[in-house]
Amino acid sequence: MSIPELPSPLGDGTRLVHAGDDPAVPGTPLRPSPVFAAPYHLGDQPPGWQGADGYARPDNPTLRVFERAVGELDGGDCLSFATGMAAISSAVLAVVRPGDRVVLPSDGYYATRVLARDELERFGVRVDLVATPEIEDVAARGDLDGVRLVLLETPSNPRLEICDIAAVARATSATGAVLAVDNTTASPIGQRPLALGADITIGSDTKALTGHSDVLLGHVSTARTETGRQLHTRIAAWRKTTGNTPGAFEAWLGHRSMGTLDLRLARQAANAAAIVEVLAGHPAVSGVRWPWRPQDPSYALAQRQMLRPNGVVSAEFADEAAVLQLVRSSRFFLAATSFGGVHTTVDRRAQWGGDAVPEGFLRFSCGIEDTADLVADLTQALG
Numbered sequence: 001m002s003i004p005e006l007p008s009p010l011g012d013g014t015r016l017v018h019a020g021d022d023p024a025v026p027g028t029p030l031r032p033s034p035v036f037a038a039p040y041h042l043g044d045q046p047p048g049w050q051g052a053d054g055y056a057r058p059d060n061p062t063l064r065v066f067e068r069a070v071g072e073l074d075g076g077d078c079l080s081f082a083t084g085m086a087a088i089s090s091a092v093l094a095v096v097r098p099g100d101r102v103v104l105p106s107d108g109y110y111a112t113r114v115l116a117r118d119e120l121e122r123f124g125v126r127v128d129l130v131a132t133p134e135i136e137d138v139a140a141r142g143d144l145d146g147v148r149l150v151l152l153e154t155p156s157n158p159r160l161e162i163c164d165i166a167a168v169a170r171a172t173s174a175t176g177a178v179l180a181v182d183n184t185t186a187s188p189i190g191q192r193p194l195a196l197g198a199d200i201t202i203g204s205d206t207k208a209l210t211g212h213s214d215v216l217l218g219h220v221s222t223a224r225t226e227t228g229r230q231l232h233t234r235i236a237a238w239r240k241t242t243g244n245t246p247g248a249f250e251a252w253l254g255h256r257s258m259g260t261l262d263l264r265l266a267r268q269a270a271n272a273a274a275i276v277e278v279l280a281g282h283p284a285v286s287g288v289r290w291p292w293r294p295q296d297p298s299y300a301l302a303q304r305q306m307l308r309p310n311g312v313v314s315a316e317f318a319d320e321a322a323v324l325q326l327v328r329s330s331r332f333f334l335a336a337t338s339f340g341g342v343h344t345t346v347d348r349r350a351q352w353g354g355d356a357v358p359e360g361f362l363r364f365s366c367g368i369e370d371t372a373d374l375v376a377d378l379t380q381a382l383g
């Protein structure tokens with residue numbers, strides 16, 4: 001009997017449910033259970049005998065399965081980390097040397113800028129902060145002398161600016177600079193930076209990939225190219241030495257949670273599409289951004305470069321008081337930072353002091369509640 005052809009490529013839901021799977025073995029669980037161990041029995045054999053695990057920090061069975069799953073989605077080789085910042089700091093610090101230049105987004109995740117200011121400059125690395133939409137121009141002008149690493153964040157958090165990954169990749173590959181993309185906002189099924197020419201894609205898996213606001217995780221995936229393989233070896237050595245390995249329980253929880261990412265993103269995006277219309281139609285709200293709204297300045301590039309929408313939206317209210325009023329008057333728009341979880345949340349970014357945004361700038365993360373309930377709640381709360 002011949003097996004009928006399966007669609008190629010497989011859909012996101014199928015890929016997510018089966019990512020990292022071993023062939024079915026009777027009597028074993030559908031997903032391997034976590035292996036809780038720091039050291040493993042060596043018996044009378046030397047470490048590494050026939051691939052046996054010896055100590056969990058460099059590598060362990062639960063991590064390998066989770067990394068295979070995330071790597072499949074990214075189309076690269078994954079290394080998982082304790083947090084998103086552990087992933088970013090490792091990708092940067094494992095690659096740069098004193099005297100190098102590094103290009104980072106001036107409008108991206110604020111802790112990445114703190115890393116640059118407080119740690120990289122101390123080691124003699126020159127940091128150029130460039131606005132996300134302008135990084136493409138810097139690259140196109142060939143202004144990459146001495147640049148060892150370009151890190152993009154697209155869509156950027158929190159303003160949701162977009163940068164053309166393939167265009168920057170053409171410039172970095174011409175000069176030999178490494179191109180890394182913080183792909184947290186899009187998630188591995190929303191955008192594939194490695195397929196667009198990046199050497200490294202990074203995710204804070206604290207956000208949508210795990211999506212339940214209950215775990216910290218991050219990852220780095222490297223391209224399956226000569227450069228990518230060298231970077232992978234370097235970053236794996238860095239993780240082993242600095243000890244940024246996630247625990248087995250977190251890795252297992254990450255793998256368990258990602259199976260529903262397709263469903264969660266679909267609902268979050270549907271909710272965002274509806275919420276954006278309410279916000280854009282209200283006189284108290286301005287500057288609504290969602291890259292999948294046809295009026296958005298990033299719409300054309302998002303359509304070309306990204307694979308699907310998500311639930312992260314930004315908008316401006318008059319001031320802090322207007323935001324507090326919204327939080328008090330609504331039932332489901334919970335004030336909390338982070339994004340990508342099942343709960344709908346709002347975060348007034350100015351309260352953290354890291355982003356150059358107005359006092360009333362608000363990042364919305366649409367959860368998976370019913371669209372009609374969110375629309376009704378927001379409409380009554382805005383008045």
Ligand SMILES: *Cc1c(COP(=O)(O)O)cnc(C)c1O
Pocket residue numbers: 083084085086088109153157182184185204205206207216217218
């Ligand atoms: C949250 C976030 C990070 C940091 O992730 P943690 O898991 O909190 O360390 C990095 N980049 C972006 C774009 C983020 O949104």
